[in-house]
Amino acid sequence: MPLMRNARSFFAPLAIGAPDPVRAIPVTPSRMIHFFDPSNEKLRGKVPDMARSADILLGNLEDAVAADKKEAARAGLVEVGRTADLGGTPLWTRINALESPWALDDLVTLVTEIGDVLDVVMVPKVEGAEDIHYVDRLLAQLEARAGLSRPVLVHAILETAQGVANVEEIANASPRMQGISLGPADLAASRRMKTTRVGGGHPGYRVLADPGDERPSYQQDLWHYTVGRMVDACAAAGIFPYYGPFGDIKDEAGCEAQFRAAYLMGCVGAWSLHPVQIGIAKRVFSPDVEEVRFARRVLEAIPDGSGVHMLDGKMQDDATYKQARVLVDLAELLAK
Ligand code: GLV
Numbered sequence: 001m002p003l004m005r006n007a008r009s010f011f012a013p014l015a016i017g018a019p020d021p022v023r024a025i026p027v028t029p030s031r032m033i034h035f036f037d038p039s040n041e042k043l044r045g046k047v048p049d050m051a052r053s054a055d056i057l058l059g060n061l062e063d064a065v066a067a068d069k070k071e072a073a074r075a076g077l078v079e080v081g082r083t084a085d086l087g088g089t090p091l092w093t094r095i096n097a098l099e100s101p102w103a104l105d106d107l108v109t110l111v112t113e114i115g116d117v118l119d120v121v122m123v124p125k126v127e128g129a130e131d132i133h134y135v136d137r138l139l140a141q142l143e144a145r146a147g148l149s150r151p152v153l154v155h156a157i158l159e160t161a162q163g164v165a166n167v168e169e170i171a172n173a174s175p176r177m178q179g180i181s182l183g184p185a186d187l188a189a190s191r192r193m194k195t196t197r198v199g200g201g202h203p204g205y206r207v208l209a210d211p212g213d214e215r216p217s218y219q220q221d222l223w224h225y226t227v228g229r230m231v232d233a234c235a236a237a238g239i240f241p242y243y244g245p246f247g248d249i250k251d252e253a254g255c256e257a258q259f260r261a262a263y264l265m266g267c268v269g270a271w272s273l274h275p276v277q278i279g280i281a282k283r284v285f286s287p288d289v290e291e292v293r294f295a296r297r298v299l300e301a302i303p304d305g306s307g308v309h310m311l312d313g314k315m316q317d318d319a320t321y322k323q324a325r326v327l328v329d330l331a332e333l334l335a336k
């Protein structure tokens with residue numbers, strides 16, 4: 001079982017000899033990864049403001065950046081890394097896909113020029129451990145060349161059927177692995193799903209009650225299976241799962257519902273594509289005050305974490321103690 005394999009301060013140290021993925025939480029808030037296009041000069045000017053409100057800031061070089069803007073985006077991110085006041089907010093990038101003509105230059109330029117302020121490289125369309133191994137070795141060379149004293153971490157996007165099939169080996173492919181995000185838009189295409197959306201649900205995806213049964217039918221979560229697989233793979237590897245993007249910026253209720261389903265299933269955060277989604281992610285990925293209050297009562301009722309106790313008529317034992325710890329640890333992290 002990997003323990004504190006990840007070398008950067010992004011991670012809470014776990015006690016040696018006490019493997020417990022339940023306790024593996026980011027040491028800084030990680031409720032949303034806020035995307036911006038570094039080729040856009042106006043947005044570059046807003047980076048300090050974005051860094052003040054977002055938990056993580058990501059300069060996107062891949063999809064949504066047109067082919068003729070790729071170099072401007074890379075150069076814009078170098079400028080941000082060199083000059084912007086991020087106030088301690090982690091800076092990530094999403095590089096282009098490994099088979100694209102830009103990925104190699106993305107890595108060489110960014111690690112050489114701003115490797116000292118670049119925390120995590122997000123790699124799209126990861127299909128298996130070999131993709132992570134390639135990035136891992138390249139990063140090691142570039143870090144040595146740049147004389148960096150801390151490693152750049154790696155985050156994989158799960159957005160092909162092949163990637164989903166190999167999610168466990170991806171999660172365990174390198175000590176640099178920070179986490180995995182679901183990429184529902186590319187994954188939908190890879191699976192030949194019949195949607196035209198970036199994440200979220202679909203009104204047609206529902207299971208009806210029997211004829212004559214008047215109970216309402218509800219839309220089902222298209223991403224339940226993949227989020228479940230991803231969360232298990234990440235928890236087993238001691239890294240962090242994130243729901244990815246929600247493309248309908250105006251549908252705040254839909255975004256909140258999708259983020260909340262992911263939060264409850266174990267994701268630590270989601271992507272934000274617009275400032276309004278930063279607020280949604282903060283709300284959703286911060287534990288509910290009443291639930292934290294109850295969780296604290298569970299911890300107080302079972303000080304050594306063992307045995308059976310009744311609280312408001314509900315049975316508490318070693319397992320509910322561990323669940324309560326998850327909520328209280330997260331609340332304490334966010335209160336810092
Ligand atoms: C994200 O990259 C997605 O494809 O959903």
Ligand code: MG
Pocket residue numbers: 063124159183185186
């Ligand atoms: Mg994608």
